[in-house]
Amino acid sequence: MEEIKNALDFSDFPRLDLIVVGLIAVFLLVFPVFPHSSFAMATMIQFLMFSIYGMGWNTIGGYGGQVDLGKAQYVGIGAFTTAVMLIRWDIPFWFSMPIGVCFAVTWSFIIGYPLFRLKGHYFAIATIATSLVLKDLFEVWDLVGAARGLEISPIKYIPPDFLRLIFREDIYYYYVILGFFFVGILYVNWFRKSRLGFQLRSIKDNEDMARSLGINVHLAKVKTYAIATAFVSVVGSFHACYIKNIEPADTMSLDISILIALMAMLGGAGSLWGPVIGAGILIPLKSYLKDWLGAQAGLVGIDLIIYAGIIMLVSAVEPKGIWGIVEKVRRRKRS
Amino acid sequence: MAFLEVHNLTKTFGGLKANDDISFTMEKGELIGLIGPNGAGKTTLFNCISGLHPVTSGRIIFDGKDITSLKSYEVARLGLARTFQVYVASGDLTVEENVMVGCFMRTRSPSQARARAYEILKDLNLHDLSDSMVSELTVAAQKRVTMATALGSDPKLLLLDEVAAGLNPNEIEEIMGTIRHVHEGLGATVMLIEHVMELVMKVSHRVIVLDSGGKIAEGDPENIANNPQVIKAYLGERYVREHGGEI
Numbered sequence: 001m002e003e004i005k006n007a008l009d010f011s012d013f014p015r016l017d018l019i020v021v022g023l024i025a026v027f028l029l030v031f032p033v034f035p036h037s038s039f040a041m042a043t044m045i046q047f048l049m050f051s052i053y054g055m056g057w058n059t060i061g062g063y064g065g066q067v068d069l070g071k072a073q074y075v076g077i078g079a080f081t082t083a084v085m086l087i088r089w090d091i092p093f094w095f096s097m098p099i100g101v102c103f104a105v106t107w108s109f110i111i112g113y114p115l116f117r118l119k120g121h122y123f124a125i126a127t128i129a130t131s132l133v134l135k136d137l138f139e140v141w142d143l144v145g146a147a148r149g150l151e152i153s154p155i156k157y158i159p160p161d162f163l164r165l166i167f168r169e170d171i172y173y174y175y176v177i178l179g180f181f182f183v184g185i186l187y188v189n190w191f192r193k194s195r196l197g198f199q200l201r202s203i204k205d206n207e208d209m210a211r212s213l214g215i216n217v218h219l220a221k222v223k224t225y226a227i228a229t230a231f232v233s234v235v236g237s238f239h240a241c242y243i244k245n246i247e248p249a250d251t252m253s254l255d256i257s258i259l260i261a262l263m264a265m266l267g268g269a270g271s272l273w274g275p276v277i278g279a280g281i282l283i284p285l286k287s288y289l290k291d292w293l294g295a296q297a298g299l300v301g302i303d304l305i306i307y308a309g310i311i312m313l314v315s316a317v318e319p320k321g322i323w324g325i326v327e328k329v330r331r332r333k334r335s
Numbered sequence: 336m337a338f339l340e341v342h343n344l345t346k347t348f349g350g351l352k353a354n355d356d357i358s359f360t361m362e363k364g365e366l367i368g369l370i371g372p373n374g375a376g377k378t379t380l381f382n383c384i385s386g387l388h389p390v391t392s393g394r395i396i397f398d399g400k401d402i403t404s405l406k407s408y409e410v411a412r413l414g415l416a417r418t419f420q421v422y423v424a425s426g427d428l429t430v431e432e433n434v435m436v437g438c439f440m441r442t443r444s445p446s447q448a449r450a451r452a453y454e455i456l457k458d459l460n461l462h463d464l465s466d467s468m469v470s471e472l473t474v475a476a477q478k479r480v481t482m483a484t485a486l487g488s489d490p491k492l493l494l495l496d497e498v499a500a501g502l503n504p505n506e507i508e509e510i511m512g513t514i515r516h517v518h519e520g521l522g523a524t525v526m527l528i529e530h531v532m533e534l535v536m537k538v539s540h541r542v543i544v545l546d547s548g549g550k551i552a553e554g555d556p557e558n559i560a561n562n563p564q565v566i567k568a569y570l571g572e573r574y575v576r577e578h579g580g581e582i
Binding site: 002006193194195198199201202204205206208209210211212213214215216217270 | 385386387406407408411412416417419427428432433435436437439440442443444445446448484485487488
């Protein structure tokens with residue numbers, strides 16, 4: 001009971017924040033009612049997806065301070081589990097999604113257990129490596145369609161198919177992912193006040209101190225890594241049904257991993273709203289850049305340069321991102 | 336059987352013997368001071384007892400259990416808490432949250448942890464600082480917060496590593512009050528590493544002296560203050576020769 005109460009309790013935020021959050025929530029709920037282009041709709045869905053990826057990353061990367069640059073491997077596990085199960089055995093999304101989470105979490109234990117012996121940059125590099133290795137494996141694995149990937153053909157189904165998550169209009173996808181988005185916010189709101197959340201923040205602060213307070217640092221990291229993985233895998237499964245055409249080179253690329261981390265870092269690692277703010281800035285930027293640069297072939301790839309610039313800017317100016325700046329200003333006002 | 340027994344504890348780092356064959360026992364309710372010149376191996380001894388360093392040889396028995404090979408979080412869960420000499424905080428936690436981390440060792444519930452943290456902070460007269468960031472506090476306040484955090488886990492034995500270092504006389508007086516309160520009021524068994532002699536000599540029941548990794552003396556504060564070997568360790572051979580072992 002206390003868990004549910006804590007998840008719904010946002011009272012430690014100032015009233016201004018709650019009003020802004022409320023307005024944004026209402027906007028998200030009614031957005032599809034207004035006239036909008038399909039481009040805007042696609043951007044909104046991407047924004048929600050990356051917000052959830054970022055929320056997941058934020059548990060281990062933000063609250064725990066363990067910078068993970070390999071989240072794309074879990075996007076891949078979720079996406080390919082759902083796609084393979086749907087195409088080969090006609091298992092619907094709502095069954096394959098939890099199975100995908102099980103696979104992803106199992107994999108996260110297998111690589112998390114040894115990897116968390118590493119610290120800081122070494123850990124970050126190791127996560128990149130495992131993610132790329134898994135991508136390469138998927139590219140030669142026939143069951144998951146090898147390098148060509150898999151295509152969910154919508155012709156075989158009668159949309160709207162809520163069980164399999166096959167729709168013709170994006171609005172259905174929008175509300176499904178919006179539901180996950182709200183659940184994600186509530187979960188992280190609970191997490192940051194839970195025992196595990198506090199333990200992680202203590203680990204980020206000082207590991208020896210955390211140990212001396214009875215915290216099994218390694219286990220706490222592995223557990224939280226699994227939570228982060230579950231978030232990413234769920235959206236990965238959704239991604240398969242939404243995009244319908246998935247290949248390892250896209251779904252599991254390094255770009256995705258970096259973008260996921262970037263959402264949270266730009267918005268504010270270790271804060272509830274950080275990933276949402278980050279995704280709210282980066283996803284529209286990414287979509288418009290792609291649209292605009294796509295026509296000018298010579299400039300393809302410049303978005304990566306921009307991301308790299310943002311990473312450097314954030315780490316040099318304010319490691320806690322945009323939310324860190326907001327909190328700093330507030331502290332100054334109070335004192 | 337004593338509350339804490341350390342038998343022939345040796346810890347080497349490469350060729351350096353940081354702790355050399357140290358043995359002592361401690362009874363429940365005691366307050367022991369651990370002194371010695373810089374580099375004597377005091378903090379290493381704390382690190383070995385609290386499980387942060389694996390010991391090279393020897394045995395440590397706490398409350399009837401052999402804790403020699405336990406990890407530090409396991410030792411902590413048995414009721415042995417400690418503070419750190421140098422407090423490095425990245426500044427993400429407020430005072431209250433910091434103490435709550437300690438309280439979470441005994442409870443899963445955030446509201447219980449918060450209530451317990453409030454009690455401790457009030458008890459140590461720190462509740463005005465609840466919402467401050469630990470990194471923004473004075474050194475003196477930070478040291479008291481680390482004590483409060485350690486107390487959050489309801490320890491049976493508390494190891495304090497230089498809680499008075501770098502404090503002014505007023506602050507030392509204040510922290511001495513806090514130590515006494517923790518010891519007498521809350522009934523914790525306390526062992527403290529300290530360079531501030533007026534504090535050690537005033538509060539300790541018994542003092543253990545380390546020098547170059549080995550135990551050179553043990554006894555009540557007055558005996559230790561007049562022990563030629565201890566004076567030699569602190570002031571050097573020549574001083575003792577010239578003053579005949581008397582201060």
